Amino acid sequence: MKNINSAILLIAILVFSVAPAVAQETEQKVVDEVVAQVNDGVITLSRVNREMKEAVDSFVQESKKPREQVQAEIEAKKGEMIANIINEELLIQKGKEMGVETDVEAQINQRFLDIMKQQNLKSLDALYQEMEKGGADAAAIREMWRKQMTRDLVLQREVDSKIYFGWTPKEVKSYFEANKAKFTKPETISISEIFLGFAGRDTDAVKEKAKQLVAQARAGADFGKLAVENSDRQDAKETKGKVGTFNIKELDERFAKPLQNVKVNGVSEPIEIVEGIEILRIDARQTAGNESFFDENEVRKALTVEKIPDARKKYMTTLRSDAYIKINETYRPMVAPNLFTEEKKVETKKSK
Template identity: 55%
Template sequence: MRIKNTVFLSLAVLVLSSISSFAQESDIQVVDEVIAQVNESVITLSQVKKEMKTVIESMVQEGKSREEATAMTENKRGQIIASLITEELLVQKGKEIGVENRVNVSVNQQLLQMMKRFNLDSLDKLYEAMRSQGVDPEDFRDYRRRQVTKELVWRSQVDERLYWDITSKEIKSYYAANKKKFTKPATVTISEIFLSFAGRDKAEVKKKAAEIVARARKGESFENLAVENSDRPNVSETKGKAGTFNVPDIDPQFAEPIKNLKVGEVSDPIEMEVGMEIIRIDKRTKGTNESHFDERAVRSAILFEKGPDARKKYMKKLQDDAYIKVRKSYQALVMPFLNPDSENKTTASK
């Protein structure tokens, strides 16, 4: 990574309108401090503050006090800046490999799902509803574009390549050494109703979840209850159906409450950080101890083990090939997270 170690001159960007939601109360012109340069783009102080504000609001929704959330987020400032830099590198890579059309299709599909969920017949009405909740539609689209772009880059440049680069010899060797992983596990098919805490009184959401469970146990249609109440964006299509899962792979947070439920029974409300979950058991199948060879399953298991390191190496190469210049006053804060294996070393620009 080519990181400039000289004094970072007072590079600034003149912003002619309000920078973001945290500065909407002022219509004066603002000179925005540049924190880092990433190839031809920059990471600005307003971006960092905006990201920190989002993190704080998320923590508050999860139940933390605003003071606690603010203090915790401030301690993560360097990590947040490093994340913005790595995100920018991935977004730039996405543009380079031409994923824009796929990104736009994905974002548009999500917006259509939101329109259906809220029974809105136009994009303008959806945007109006967003604004009424304090959400800028363009900010939302940009956020989703960046998230989808990152995922497509990871998938196409790392995961898919690693998946198909695994040799037949590796597959056979891995299977032979890990046969217990490839027994046929017990499975469970479930439907679910998710109630989000976001923007709501937590106690009221819990009360509503308990009422829905009571109604379901009295015989009301779980599908109708899901469509009427679930906050999943595609619930009108799924009717609450969540799919089939291998029992050993289920998160303990959900596995424990449903382990003794029979087909047709409904769980007590399960509290998560972001909301309440209600689960109905639709089907169960028993597992066996007999190993079963499935090439796709073996490839996926190898990918699961090797994937994190492969992504880390790919990210390091992106950084090494990039021109990244961090403002000198921020280097000590950012570098341990941006390049943790380098012991905070910097090199002169090539």
């Protein structure tokens, strides 16, 4: 769902108190400690701490758990996080080797433009100003997206697409014949939305407005008209809030659960996401069918989904084996068991 399934993570600006000069020197030595060398790159403790802080912020916001509890949970997985950062560094280096930077930057710029349009802002500078007011650092978000998109592009091109296009017509047809139950008509719902953005606004006021709009819609007000008059989606006047039709099983859990018991023409409670509030209306429901139908694309996708986890693990194992990785002895005991899991499985099989 283009507008619904893409929530944008905003990272709070970190504010550090001023410490005495001696303390600063000590802290600088700790922060700059090299945790691991990966080929020509290094992973420092400052990077690990920064990414752990971002993970804590994200999980606190998503889970609503106390910060102290989330911090303890993340700290317990520090070795796993460092291993993940090493794997990410390998993928970023591979991305540079493949020359994906141009595509990545284009996607990042387009994402910012999409948010700008959704928030009815006139320029990217205006968007950055609104983000700053909300405590978000556009440069930090850009860097986070750059890492994510580089990683995703490398895996898609080096692993996923090769699997998807590698199936022969005979294999595709054979899989369909053996798994017809997987390819029946799915249950779908058609949805309309009203989106209220938080950018540049008082959050409590936005939440209150959302409650009022839900009450109006449930009282019989025209949902399309409410969307045109209130939604922050740039295309609301043309779409009247209509988003499209979606497979229930593929719907983001954040929206699937609130919509589970909503009947046709019914309206959900306000759904809070990172960038604002969603109010959803069920325009139609289509029940699932029992009759199987052949769709080559869907069959290839099903075949590929089954193979991707193991194929990606194998690819990462190859990247690691071809790389120079040296882990600081202080961190090796917690990192190595998480980083070289697949290699140990191979060694175990060979020894039997």
